Amino acid sequence: MNKVLISVVGPTAIGKTRMGIVLANHFNTEIISADSRQFYKEMSIGTAVPSDTELKSAKHHFIQHKRIHDTYTVGDFEKDALDLLDEIFKKKDIVVMVGGSGLYVDAVTSGLNKFPKVDEVVRKELNQEFDKNGIESLQHKLQKLDPTYYKKVDINNPHRLIRALEICIGTGKPYSGFLEKPKDQRNFKVLQVGLIADRSIIYDRINQRVDIMMQSGLLEEAKALLKFKDLNALQTVGYKELFEYLSGVWDLDFAISEVKKNTRRFAKRQLTWFKKKPDTLWIAHDYQNEDMITMVNKALLKLNDEE
Known part of the structure; x- marks a missing residue:
């Protein structure tokens, strides 16, 4: 090489x-x-x-x-x-x-990292939640669904939070689990x-x-x-x-x-x-x-x- x-x-x-x-x-x-x-x-x-x-x-x-x-x-x-x-x-x-x-x-x-395809409705709903309730709502949700990724992510970046939550909600599995695959x-x-x-x-x-x-x-x-x-x-x-x-x-x-x-x-x-x-x-x-x-x-x- x-x-x-x-x-x-x-x-x-x-x-x-x-x-x-x-x-x-x-x-x-x-x-x-x-x-x-x-x-x-x-x-x-x-x-x-x-x-x-x-x-x-x-x-x-x-x-x-x-x-x-x-x-x-x-x-x-x-x-x-x-x-x-x-x-x-x-x-x-x-x-x-x-x-x-x-x-x-x-x-x-x-x-x-390879992620499964998730229904676009999930992202749409998360964006609506962000617009209505602000970033803290997303932060609390991610802390509950994927505490491992919550400790690593920039919690003030709504795009990262929504992406992680999209996978968590759409697959029923933590986002961090997909990060560990080769x-x-x-x-x-x-x-x-x-x-x-x-x-x-x-x-x-x-x-x-x-x-x-x-x-x-x-x-x-x-x-x-x-x-x-x-x-x-x-x-x-x-x-x-x-x-x-x-x-x-x-x-x-x-x-x-x-x-x-x-x-x-x-x-x-x-x-x-x-x-x-x-x-x-x-x-x-x-x-x-x-x-x-x-x-x-x-x-x-x-x-x-x-x-």
């Missing part, structure tokens, strides 16, 4: 796009995006889609290839990404993947490279990025998408908060401060997720290109020696 997927991960605003391009150019290869919000054509500024210059500097896949009205699940992405990897690996030994969406990264690198094997090796910085630096970069997004027209982008605010694609930090301003609930300064706060919280969750993988090669965000390439090459040699 001499094919390797280099997966570049890390918190938002840390510089993953830049590192991915440097690696792709060095190894003369292509980039797969695993950022689930960069999939959508209508969302550019708020999702920090790579610039035209960046997109031209290396071949990218899965950037703005869907519409916000499309249903595109993590399972769909897993299948599409694996099919594309099979094609690219016919001509390249290394492919680079870049993204901060942990579930989407894991779907490609190690596979998704996943499909991959026909390539994975080197996960993580970008890291002191928390204060990450938070400063996030605050600066939000200011730049606002200067670049994020409010206008959100205004054009306001009528679609209930779509799943738009349940995204940066848009949700501005929709509150555009709907007259918050003033603009408060909405922007909430974007920054929620993005910082998201970055913290990203780091927690990616640090679960013990053999990640962590590299400081202010690396020199030559030093970074040297570190990656050493890690690749070690990976091959493990055969």
